[in-house]
Amino acid sequence: MRDVAIIGVKNTNFGEMWEKSLRDIFVEAGVGALKDAGVAGEDISSMYVGNMSSGQFxxxxxxxxxxxxxSGLARNLHVPATRVEAACASGGLALRQGxxxxxxxxxxxxVAAGxxxxxxxxxxxxxxxxxxxxDREWEGIxxxxxxxxxxxIARMHMDKYGTTSEQLAEVAVKNHFNGSMNPIAQYKNKISVDAVLRSIMVADPLHIFDCSPISDGASALVLAPADIAHEYTDTPIYIKATAQASDTIALHDRRDIxxxxxxxxxxxKAYEMAKVTPADIDLVEVHDCFTIAEICAIEDLGFAKKGEGGKVTAEGETAIGGRIPVNTSGGLKxxxxxxGATxxxxxxxxxxxLRGEAGKRQVDGAEIGMTHNVGGSGATAVIHILSRNR
Ligand SMILES: CC(C)(COP(=O)(O)OP(=O)(O)OC[C@H]1O[C@@H](n2cnc3c(N)ncnc32)[C@H](O)[C@@H]1OP(=O)(O)O)[C@@H](O)C(=O)NCCC(=O)NCCS
Incomplete structure (x- = not known):
């Protein structure tokens, strides 16, 4: 197996883009990533595109x-392109396939994109x-x-571990604060715990500010064998681990929701492959589709003891400048x-x-980072560990 590096990246703005089509936003991300990498269309071997449900959307x-x-890669170049679907983990899985x-x-x-x-x-x-x-037959129906x-999941976490609505709200407050510094973010407004608790209830105990929104957006990156990555960029970012796992699709079949x-x-698997432990990770993007999901994620990834995800969030350990910055992008929230893009x-x-290009949200001295992408309520999880150093 060869080492692999990321040599180019691009996100479109995320949000409601009435004036643009699916193809417009994809081309913006794809062409942007190729430009960032300095790669021409004829150099591309293939594309993997995460997309969950364009038939319905x-x-x-x-x-x-x-x-x-x-993207101009079909007519003369005939570049193979594969759609990858794993619900909200489609993007992570497209990266893994690439x-x-x-x-x-x-x-x-x-090109791995979503x-x-x-x-x-x-x-x-x-x-x-x-x-x-x-699960359509047990849940959706x-x-x-x-x-x-x-x-x-939130109710059970509250019952078992004493997690509070205020602690859930702290996740949203942190992620909106981080998002306020991210030019592509859908919501750049800072919010308070009180605003979360006063916002409309969607599914008790989750208020609207506990939920990720409905969004348009595309993201793309370019992968290359690590041995030639320096021909394209001075700052290749190396893939140290790619890991995927499945679980039961319905919540009621889980050992512990x-x-x-x-x-x-x-x-x-990812920690073993990268030969690191949670203590070595400098920052992590986790799948906070709802605030409770971030609390479960930081526990399940080993950044907090089981049951203490809410507590460490409220104590500021997951903020930029804290022990383990979580969701510096603003997260899904x-x-x-x-x-498909997340x-x-x-x-x-x-x-x-890791390139040191995150502006106001920069984590000083970041060397190793992790991504955690979940499909559905946890039937798919895809994790990557990235590093500045090969
Ligand atoms: C939470 C949810 C139900 C809100 O949808 P909605 O009721 O149609 O909300 P609206 O579009 O009417 O928005 C009402 C206002 O709240 C804002 N808003 C909507 N969703 C928001 C969110 N998640 N966070 C913050 N603000 C939000 C809107 O911008 C709008 O503000 P405005 O009045 O200033 O324009 C919807 O975003 C949702 O279903 N989220 C979950 C998505 C999901 O399940 N993803 C998969 C996860 S596994």
Whole structure:
């Protein structure tokens, strides 16, 4: 297996983009990443595109081919493009497929990207489309949507560990603060614990400010064999680990719904592969689709003892400047969650941080970062560890 590096990155703005189509935002991200890498179209071996549900969101399937076409890579160059789907972990999985392709030696310069255009339909239709990533026969058909499923996780966490609504709110306050410094973020407004607690209830105990939004956005990055990465950039960022794990799709089949066993399993593999421990990680982008999801994630990844995710958040340990900065991009909560793009955006954020290009959100001296992307309520988890040093 060959070592793999990231040599170019680009995010579009995240948010509601009424004036742009799915193909517009993808091309903006893809071309931006190629420019950042200094790579020409004819150098690209293949593309992997994370996309969850364009059939439902914009009536468009066959997204891989569409994107190759509108990126100018289909007509003469015939670059192969593969759509990758794992619900909200589609982007993370597209990255993993790209890494495996380059590591194996089958492909050299690979674009790993993600895109979703969710705001062209009503929020209730978007909710229904998203709910298809839960267990249709046991959950969706009963009317359960993701806010409801994560609300059950939150209630159980509160019951078992004494986690409070204020601690959940602290996650949102931190992530909105970080998002206020991220030019691409959907929500750049700072909020207070009180504002979260007073905001409208979506699924008790989750208020609207505990939820990630419905978003449009695209992210792309360019992968290359580490041996030639310096031909393209002075600051390649190396992939130290890629790991994926599955769990039961329905919550009621889980051993314990307050722990995402897929996260625990993928994290174990990732730490072993990178030969690091949680203490070596300088920052992490976790899948905070709801505030409770960030609390579970930092526990399951080993950054907090089980049950203490809320406490360490309230004590500021996960803020920029704290022991382990979490979601410097603003996370899904404030930066936005265009589901197919999120896993790639997380890797773009870590790359920018490790390059020292994160502006006001820069974590001083960051050397090793992690991404954690979840599909559904935890049936898929994809984790990557990235480093400045090979
Ligand atoms: C929370 C949710 C139900 C809100 O949708 P909605 O009720 O249609 O909200 P609206 O679009 O009417 O927005 C009302 C206001 O709140 C804001 N808003 C909406 N969602 C928000 C969020 N998650 N965080 C902060 N503000 C939000 C809007 O910008 C709008 O503000 P404005 O009045 O100043 O323009 C929706 O965002 C949602 O379903 N989120 C979860 C998505 C999800 O499940 N993803 C998959 C995870 S696994």
């Amino acid at each position: 914009v009536d468009q399937e066959h997204v891989g081919a569409l994107i190759a076409d509108y 890494i495996l392709a380059v590591a194996s030696g089958y492909e050299d310069i690979v 895109v979703e255009k969710m705001t062209d339909i009503s929020a209730s239709s978007a909710s229904t489309a998203l709910a298809a990533a839960a 009963m009317g359960a949507t993701f806010p409801g499923l994560y609300a059950m 307050t722990t995402l066993d897929a996260t625990v399993s993928a994290a174990k 404030s930066c936005g969650h265009p589901v 896993g790639i955006k997380q890797a773009v954020e870590i790359t920018q941080q």
